[in-house]
Amino acid sequence: xxxxxxxxxxxxxxxxxxxxxxxxxxxxxxxxxxxxxxxxxxxxxxxxxxxxxxxxxxxxxxxxxxxxxxxxxxxxxxxxxxxxxxxxxxxxxxxxxxxxxxxxxxxxxxxxxxxxxxxxxxxxxxxxxxxxxxxxxxxxxxxxxxxxxxxxxxxxxxxxxxxxxxxxxxxxxxxxxxxxxxxxxxxxxxxxxxxxxxxxxxxxxxxxxxxxxxxxxxxxxxxxxxxxxxxxxxxxxxxxxxxxxxxxxxxxxxxxxxxxxxxxxxxxxxxxxxxxxxxxxxxxxxxxxxxxxxxxxxxxxxxxxxxxxxxxxxxxxxxxxxxxxxxxxxxxxxxxxxxxxxxxxxxxxxxxxxxxxxxxxxxxxxxxxxxxxxxxxxxxxxxxxxxxxxxxxxxxxxxxxxxxxxxxxxxxxxxxxxxxxxxxxxxxxxxxxxxxxxxxxxxxxxxxxxxxxxxxxxxxxxxxxxxxxxxxxxxxxxxxxxxxxxxxxxxxxxxxxxxxxxxxxxxxxxxxxxxxxxxxxxxxxxxxxxxxxxxxxxxxxxxxxxxxxxxxxxxxxxxxxxxxxxxxxxxxxxxxxxxxxxxxxxxxxxxxxxxxxxxxxxxxxxxxxxxxxxxxxxxxxxxxxxxxxxxxxxxxxxxxxxx
Numbered sequence: 001x002x003x004x005x006x007x008x009x010x011x012x013x014x015x016x017x018x019x020x021x022x023x024x025x026x027x028x029x030x031x032x033x034x035x036x037x038x039x040x041x042x043x044x045x046x047x048x049x050x051x052x053x054x055x056x057x058x059x060x061x062x063x064x065x066x067x068x069x070x071x072x073x074x075x076x077x078x079x080x081x082x083x084x085x086x087x088x089x090x091x092x093x094x095x096x097x098x099x100x101x102x103x104x105x106x107x108x109x110x111x112x113x114x115x116x117x118x119x120x121x122x123x124x125x126x127x128x129x130x131x132x133x134x135x136x137x138x139x140x141x142x143x144x145x146x147x148x149x150x151x152x153x154x155x156x157x158x159x160x161x162x163x164x165x166x167x168x169x170x171x172x173x174x175x176x177x178x179x180x181x182x183x184x185x186x187x188x189x190x191x192x193x194x195x196x197x198x199x200x201x202x203x204x205x206x207x208x209x210x211x212x213x214x215x216x217x218x219x220x221x222x223x224x225x226x227x228x229x230x231x232x233x234x235x236x237x238x239x240x241x242x243x244x245x246x247x248x249x250x251x252x253x254x255x256x257x258x259x260x261x262x263x264x265x266x267x268x269x270x271x272x273x274x275x276x277x278x279x280x281x282x283x284x285x286x287x288x289x290x291x292x293x294x295x296x297x298x299x300x301x302x303x304x305x306x307x308x309x310x311x312x313x314x315x316x317x318x319x320x321x322x323x324x325x326x327x328x329x330x331x332x333x334x335x336x337x338x339x340x341x342x343x344x345x346x347x348x349x350x351x352x353x354x355x356x357x358x359x360x361x362x363x364x365x366x367x368x369x370x371x372x373x374x375x376x377x378x379x380x381x382x383x384x385x386x387x388x389x390x391x392x393x394x395x396x397x398x399x400x401x402x403x404x405x406x407x408x409x410x411x412x413x414x415x416x417x418x419x420x421x422x423x424x425x426x427x428x429x430x431x432x433x434x435x436x437x438x439x440x441x442x443x444x445x446x447x448x449x450x451x452x453x454x455x456x457x458x459x460x461x462x463x464x465x466x467x468x469x470x471x472x473x474x475x476x477x478x479x480x481x482x483x484x485x486x487x488x489x490x491x492x493x494x495x496x497x498x499x500x501x502x503x504x505x506x507x508x509x510x511x512x513x514x515x516x517x518x519x520x521x522x523x524x525x526x527x528x529x530x531x532x533x534x535x536x537x538x539x540x541x542x543x544x545x546x547x548x549x550x551x552x553x554x555x556x557x558x559x560x561x562x563x564x565x566x567x568x569x570x571x572x573x574x575x576x577x578x579x580x581x582x583x584x585x586x587x588x589x590x591x592x593x594x595x596x597x598x599x600x601x602x603x604x605x606x607x608x609x610x611x612x613x614x615x616x617x618x619x620x621x622x623x624x625x626x627x628x629x630x631x632x633x634x635x636x637x638x639x640x641x642x643x
């Protein structure tokens with residue numbers, strides 16, 4: 001059957017146009033990755049056909065073409081390089097979807113971060129994943145011919161894009177006759193790329209980047225023609241790569257470069273991984289795991305709709321990408337593969353949710369990754385610092401998600417603290433414990449919505465005076481962490497902004513006696529302030545936690561803290577209603593003046609409360625009244641001074 005169809009010209013999605021320009025201008029220094037990316041896609045297509053054929057053997061189309069492979073070839077006269085596979089192929093709609101648009105959520109946000117700086121943009125593109133579009137690093141025209149397995153020969157599709165003419169940003173699609181299933185990509189090379197029109201060069205690139213690919217990558221053999229004094233192609237194929245599952249080989253046989261290149265295939269990244277772990281597990285469940293920690297966070301790490309996970313194989317047969325059940329959500333940045341000996345080949349996502357084998361694999365993978373991170377933290381601190389900068393916030397989620405490993409995760413956490421006084425999260429809980437003062441029995445922390453708000457919180461004043469270290473928590477997820485981590489190594493975590501402050505043996509008897517005396521002396525004033533503020537406060541009391549500020553707000557021991565209440569409100573959730581406690585500094589001049597104030601007592605009390613609310617990062621319910629009171633009191637004071 002001959003297909004006659006009109007050729008349709010379509011426009012690229014705006015983000016694809018931008019990516020194509022970046023391919024050409026930002027990634028040229030790493031141009032060889034085009035072949036790795038296209039071979040990796042071809043390998044995925046073969047994996048998908050093998051998996052779908054488990055349920056539908058007819059996809060092999062008569063059974064004569066069951067050996068899945070990838071072919072690389074070149075035509076020096078036409079100046080083309082071709083990559084072909086006999087995998088799953090694509091329909092017309094899939095071609096437009098996969099080659100004309102980027103169907104990743106968060107794409108627009110990703111492109112908004114690009115700066116025009118080629119080096120920085122190349123790094124960001126690596127996070128995003130380049131895939132098929134890397135073709136345009138070396139080619140100005142790309143032709144794709146494909147047919148989905150199981151479709152009629154007349155359902156072939158030709159996709160073509162010429163970036164060298166006046167049609168930048170456009171591509172054409174037409175239906176064609178294509179007897180063979182699968183996909184062939186023909187790259188029409190740019191000027192200056194002629195070194196790729198040589199068998200030895202293409203073989204070298206394949207062996208460098210794609211030796212680990214499971215399917216055979218074949219090229220036609222070449223032999224030296226003495227008469228022509230050149231390499232001559234002969235009509236016989238040879239397999240260029242090892243074509244074996246890297247993870248199934250003994251660790252002693254695999255060099256680090258092979259591990260790194262396999263990561264770039266499985267992680268769709270073009271930077272080296274930060275660390276990896278390769279192990280064979282035997283026992284109740286038998287499986288092999290090869291797990292990687294990337295050097296950089298993917299652009300969609302925080303996208304709730306993005307699928308994150310590792311590849312699942314069963315006895316070396318690919319089953320699925322993004323098998324989320326194999327890794328807890330807080331480790332969603334981990335890439336790699338798990339190859340099980342026990343699962344059935346027809347396993348589905350639904351079966352995965354209920355499988356006892358999967359539970360064992362998940363627990364084993366989690367333990368392995370946390371062990372890998374512990375090793376980095378102890379022996380390769382520079383690498384762990386880099387890891388924490390990229391994935392620390394995700395790891396913090398594990399405190400509430402993974403109760404079984406809470407202690408291990410807690411030991412891996414890093415925080416800013418008053419010890420260094422910088423925003424860098426570099427202090428572990430173990431380091432904090434090692435620096436605790438004699439007699440200190442709590443790990444103290446303060447939460448705020450920014451580092452500066454935490455660092456300058458009035459609640460820290462007594463701690464600074466006594467040289468007690470306080471953790472400065474300003475990440476949104478930190479409220480989640482402390483809500484689920486009540487102690488570490490037998491020491492309880494305590495907020496400096498909650499409940500009554502009891503420093504225990506860090507205070508001497510004279511200090512405690514002075515505090516009790518001041519509470520009695522200022523009882524009349526605290527009662528008067530409480531009456532003036534009415535429903536705005538739960539209680540007013542004298543404090544010894546302040547040395548410089550006149551007052552501060554604290555939450556009662558079992559009430560929700562102010563920072564958490566604000567976070568819940570910002571997220572559209574109803575926070576439990578609780579009133580703050582106003583604590584006053586009996587030695588501060590403002591408080592001493594208030595003791596003898598009569599005429600504007602209520603205004604002074606309200607200003608004291610509002611100032612305390614602002615100092616802890618809160619928002620005023622009535623900012624206009626606050627400004628009016630401040631102005632009025634300044635005028636009164638100015639008038640009194642003039643009088």
